[in-house]
């Protein structure tokens with residue numbers, strides 16, 4: 360069991376900073392905006408296009424964030440809205456009309472065009488839902504239009520995905536009358552991971568199963584009271600709410616990270632579909648053994664090391680659970696931008712009651728706590744990594760954990776390995792010095 364880390368906090372506050380009573384912080388924060396999620400979303404849906412309605416800053420952010428990852432023609436772009444007053448808003452619509460018409464002419468394969476809002480005041484003045492409706496009238500029904508906000512004022516990078524999926528849920532067809540149980544797995548997963556899960560669900564006899572977002576925008580799952588939901592990512596609060604609003608039943612489970620998380624996640628679906636225990640053990644057994652063996656290789660490096668999470672991706676509690684229980688790491692602090700108690704309840708059941716949890720961010724206070732604790736590894740956003748490295752603290756970029764396929768049995772070894780790398784790098788640097 361870990362003692363909660365308590366520097367800089369009065370005793371009364373210390374006692375309260377547990378999973379049930381996290382330290383709530385409302386200060387300066389350093390997190391990427393929701394536009395960043397387009398970098399993985401645009402690769403997921405083959406016939407969708409994300410049109411950011413934004414400024415030159417947004418265009419630059421996307422260019423530099425995606426720069427190394429663009430392999431072919433990307434399925435996103437920025438319509439740059441220049442500064443103008445309210446009287447000029449009619450021109451904004453005209454401009455958007457032109458951009459969309461040009462885009463659809465050049466890319467006739469687009470079936471779903473997503474207008475993504477950003478923070479410049481000109482964009483805030485624009486009613487994106489009206490703009491999407493207008494484009495729908497001009498270009499439908501061959502192309503569908505959706506809109507959501509990726510603005511840095513309202514969203515962090517994983518909330519961008521949440522907003523997109525929640526918008527998509529509004530378009531899901533209703534469950535046909537008399538439909539049997541079906542399962543939606545929500546949260547963008549790498550295709551390879553999705554295929555592995557699909558094979559396991561098939562082996563268990565669970566189906567029909569659809570993944571949200573689907574690879575094609577025309578393959579949307581139906582939603583209704585016989586639809587069950589498994590969240591593949593912990594940051595999908597709005598998506599879950601929207602699905603529950605359609606009558607869908609959410610299956611509570613830890614998230615599919617590591618052998619234990621993946622098994623519990625699959626078990627939640629297996630129980631709902633009344634899969635017998637023998638079949639469950641037979642289908643999951645080989646994957647479980649492979650995952651345990653793969654993580655074991657990293658355990659020698661990670662065991663006993665102390666880790667500190669700054670709030671960034673909302674994956675922090677699930678990562679902490681995996682690293683603590685499967686790799687033997689000690690948790691100094693789990694910082695998370697939002698703590699969705701209901702969705703994370705199954706994770707915290709697997710963590711010590713005393714684990715120190717903070718919600719929100721006050722970067723200066725958190726840096727003070729981190730420096731005083733001198734953890735062996737810090738998981739944080741890119742902005743904090745360099746200064747901490749310069750102070751001799753090893754870091755891991757949290758955004759990497761969202762970009763990399765880490766879910767499921769076959770990725771458990773890679774997931775542990777991601778946390779070994781900063782230690783290896785330090786060893787190598789020491790060797791050079």
Ligand code: SF4
Pocket residue numbers: 392393394413414416417418420476477478479509510511512
């Ligand atoms: Fe654009 Fe706002 Fe994101 Fe900056 S923070 S890139 S202005 S959406």
